[in-house]
Amino acid sequence: MCEVDALGDTVDSVRRRNLSTVLELVHRGGDPSRADLTARTGLNRSTIGALVAELVELGLVVETDPSATNRVGRPSRRVLADPRPAVIAVNPEIDAVTVGVVGLGADVTHRIRHELDHVASPEEAARIVGDLVDRLRAGPAADRRILGVGLAVPGLVRAADGVVRWAPHLGWRDSPFARLVENIVGLPTVADNDATLGALAERLFGVGRGVDHLVYLNGGASGIGGGVVIDGRPYRGAWGYAGEFGHNRPRLDDPAHRATVGGTLEEEVSRARLLELLGRRTLDEPEFQAAVLASDDPALHAELARQQIVLGGALGNAINVLGPELVVLGGFLATLHAWDAEALDAAVAARTLPIAWEGTRIQAAGLARDRLLIGAAELAFGPVLRDPASVAGR
Amino acid sequence: MCEVDALGDTVDSVRRRNLSTVLELVHRGGDPSRADLTARTGLNRSTIGALVAELVELGLVVETDPSATNRVGRPSRRVLADPRPAVIAVNPEIDAVTVGVVGLGADVTHRIRHELDHVASPEEAARIVGDLVDRLRAGPAADRRILGVGLAVPGLVRAADGVVRWAPHLGWRDSPFARLVENIVGLPTVADNDATLGALAERLFGVGRGVDHLVYLNGGASGIGGGVVIDGRPYRGAWGYAGEFGHNRPRLDDPAHRATVGGTLEEEVSRARLLELLGRRTLDEPEFQAAVLASDDPALHAELARQQIVLGGALGNAINVLGPELVVLGGFLATLHAWDAEALDAAVAARTLPIAWEGTRIQAAGLARDRLLIGAAELAFGPVLRDPASVAGR
DNA sequence: GTTATTTGTTGCGCTTGACCCCATTTCTGC
DNA sequence: GCAGAAATGGGGTCAAGCGCAACAAATAAC
Numbered sequence: 001m002c003e004v005d006a007l008g009d010t011v012d013s014v015r016r017r018n019l020s021t022v023l024e025l026v027h028r029g030g031d032p033s034r035a036d037l038t039a040r041t042g043l044n045r046s047t048i049g050a051l052v053a054e055l056v057e058l059g060l061v062v063e064t065d066p067s068a069t070n071r072v073g074r075p076s077r078r079v080l081a082d083p084r085p086a087v088i089a090v091n092p093e094i095d096a097v098t099v100g101v102v103g104l105g106a107d108v109t110h111r112i113r114h115e116l117d118h119v120a121s122p123e124e125a126a127r128i129v130g131d132l133v134d135r136l137r138a139g140p141a142a143d144r145r146i147l148g149v150g151l152a153v154p155g156l157v158r159a160a161d162g163v164v165r166w167a168p169h170l171g172w173r174d175s176p177f178a179r180l181v182e183n184i185v186g187l188p189t190v191a192d193n194d195a196t197l198g199a200l201a202e203r204l205f206g207v208g209r210g211v212d213h214l215v216y217l218n219g220g221a222s223g224i225g226g227g228v229v230i231d232g233r234p235y236r237g238a239w240g241y242a243g244e245f246g247h248n249r250p251r252l253d254d255p256a257h258r259a260t261v262g263g264t265l266e267e268e269v270s271r272a273r274l275l276e277l278l279g280r281r282t283l284d285e286p287e288f289q290a291a292v293l294a295s296d297d298p299a300l301h302a303e304l305a306r307q308q309i310v311l312g313g314a315l316g317n318a319i320n321v322l323g324p325e326l327v328v329l330g331g332f333l334a335t336l337h338a339w340d341a342e343a344l345d346a347a348v349a350a351r352t353l354p355i356a357w358e359g360t361r362i363q364a365a366g367l368a369r370d371r372l373l374i375g376a377a378e379l380a381f382g383p384v385l386r387d388p389a390s391v392a393g394r
Numbered sequence: 395m396c397e398v399d400a401l402g403d404t405v406d407s408v409r410r411r412n413l414s415t416v417l418e419l420v421h422r423g424g425d426p427s428r429a430d431l432t433a434r435t436g437l438n439r440s441t442i443g444a445l446v447a448e449l450v451e452l453g454l455v456v457e458t459d460p461s462a463t464n465r466v467g468r469p470s471r472r473v474l475a476d477p478r479p480a481v482i483a484v485n486p487e488i489d490a491v492t493v494g495v496v497g498l499g500a501d502v503t504h505r506i507r508h509e510l511d512h513v514a515s516p517e518e519a520a521r522i523v524g525d526l527v528d529r530l531r532a533g534p535a536a537d538r539r540i541l542g543v544g545l546a547v548p549g550l551v552r553a554a555d556g557v558v559r560w561a562p563h564l565g566w567r568d569s570p571f572a573r574l575v576e577n578i579v580g581l582p583t584v585a586d587n588d589a590t591l592g593a594l595a596e597r598l599f600g601v602g603r604g605v606d607h608l609v610y611l612n613g614g615a616s617g618i619g620g621g622v623v624i625d626g627r628p629y630r631g632a633w634g635y636a637g638e639f640g641h642n643r644p645r646l647d648d649p650a651h652r653a654t655v656g657g658t659l660e661e662e663v664s665r666a667r668l669l670e671l672l673g674r675r676t677l678d679e680p681e682f683q684a685a686v687l688a689s690d691d692p693a694l695h696a697e698l699a700r701q702q703i704v705l706g707g708a709l710g711n712a713i714n715v716l717g718p719e720l721v722v723l724g725g726f727l728a729t730l731h732a733w734d735a736e737a738l739d740a741a742v743a744a745r746t747l748p749i750a751w752e753g754t755r756i757q758a759a760g761l762a763r764d765r766l767l768i769g770a771a772e773l774a775f776g777p778v779l780r781d782p783a784s785v786a787g788r
Numbered sequence: 789g790t791t792a793t794t795t796g797t798t799g800c801g802c803t804t805g806a807c808c809c810c811a812t813t814t815c816t817g818c
Numbered sequence: 819g820c821a822g823a824a825a826t827g828g829g830g831t832c833a834a835g836c837g838c839a840a841c842a843a844a845t846a847a848c
Binding site for chain 2: 010013017212213237238240244248250322323325351
Binding site: 011018043044066069072073074075 | 833
């Protein structure tokens, strides 16, 4: 009789969960005082005291003297994330491998971008990650307590074991990338889809702070990635492949809006098409947005309008089904939003069930380039946040 | 400082959760023995003993002498749902109001279908429900302990307060239907979308038993309703309107597949269109399916094939985004599946990201007409299942 | 300086579940 | 047919968690 799942709840789990709750509150930010923690958790002052003491003991939080506040009563000590514990966040891309050191509270302290002149294989990427991590551990991050590695992979990642099933732009197929990195770096390593982690990062530290249900779409150079946050947690579906909005085929009301045969969202709504009209080969995100907003080329405007309408149909489908509170657009989709937010809103409204659309907002992503590193770090911190006591002795 | 949410966990909550876990295991079926409960929960035998004793005390479960089992060892007593506690399940439709008495374990013991010759207003429907409940309580359900009322409404229901925002076929708009019924019947009343509850029922007692992530689409006389189950729980989105697949607009690869201007799924894939080709005005579900499967009319076959392809596109979009393990089709969509399951699978496969489609199954719904009553009952039992001790004295 | 207010600390009590030991029942082997 | 093994249930004891209350500490207002 194997106990697949201990459904039952023991007294130990109370402690573990409360420890986790307090650490998460500190990690999520706001520099809470002990009094804040008491209010937020509903626990007793004495309990909070004991929990914070244990987290200090574990080297995960530190207490500081209270900051000056003009309020009556004994000031409450502030509880801050300990700056030492950290994780390695990794984002392999077609043109570079980026590795960062991230502390609690989404604090990206170091970042190395290793440029590539060719697309790396999983094995090569893992070796590069190993070298970069060695360099970080030898120098800038020598005094950090590295607890794990999180990988943000632009592709479909199997949730069960972190195997990259398919990363079209990298050309990877069924590669146990997480295990490759783990063997080289020697730290517990987890992987997930980059857009899912971007959604999580926006939820925790970006425009989606406090939003329980959000949909995130990121427009990259080579396609559109999507992530879904449900009940405040990243949603991965049964196997880990959820959120592939880019491969959906939205209806095109007008045949003139059809630009491709395949008709997937990422074919119809594409950065490459806009770059071509701008007459440019490549541009980074801020430059791209500046160029689009500065242009008064009618052909570009027509294409922007067309892409807004197609995107509106895709978002309408997503909103009808998922009923999110917020839709976050990143990458060049944020530019599509910045160009004419009202028009985009109208395009969505016209293709969404009115009541489902009623309370939904569309916003540009709030975090800059660090988004994926923050998401990957969150993934790596996951086990620690869920069970802080597990870091004892590490 | 208002404590919106007591994030903290106390010893009391352990008891409540364990009580809930045990009651759910009994409710979900399988007639577990105490030994089964111990194994499933991972809790101690003595703890299970205490929890079961408390549930017996609360009148929610009964213990029976062990059934003859040919196994070594002292036989374990079986724990069964107490037959007395029950809820009222209600499904108002355009042509009838159905009310049922449902016990724990999805046991539909009585059902009254009140036919209508016109579409009832919310007020009239509430009065009819009141009359039917009075009749049930006076006679067949006199010895039952009625704990609440659950309403399965064919429309958009706001999760926060059960207000029916829009029920297109009933013509209801912003009606506090749950409160109307509560005031008449005098029992705690909750409402939700019918398809969401259908999905929940299939998850708990139908073909989706044990499946954590499923999508449910029901083809009714007047449209297509959808429900989503995520992590084993019904997913409602931020406000309660999630799952409106019927109003999505899937891409039609071939203009010839386009049958309407609006292009929503429920316009393109419609029972009425098939009925017309069958030359019939109305048919109930089993008759409809028999007629479709018996027909060799090429025009009907062409339309069935067209609808399969359009449905395939919609399901492909849903699978890309939600990554469910199972898609459950009910109503005439089950007939579309029964007519040629392989063709439907192929239509979906052609429009879904291959890896996302890999492990997904499509099946016809398993529960018969009682599906909505079971789902509504589950909704009404919700508070009891979450906190069994709350029924003390009721 | 005194008082009111808020926070932190300590010790106590309550509840819970784990563990140990023994009772009870059935099945197996002789 | 009977003894012993296997499996489960029940009761008592023990450790651990949290809430509570009383007291100490720190600040603002008067």
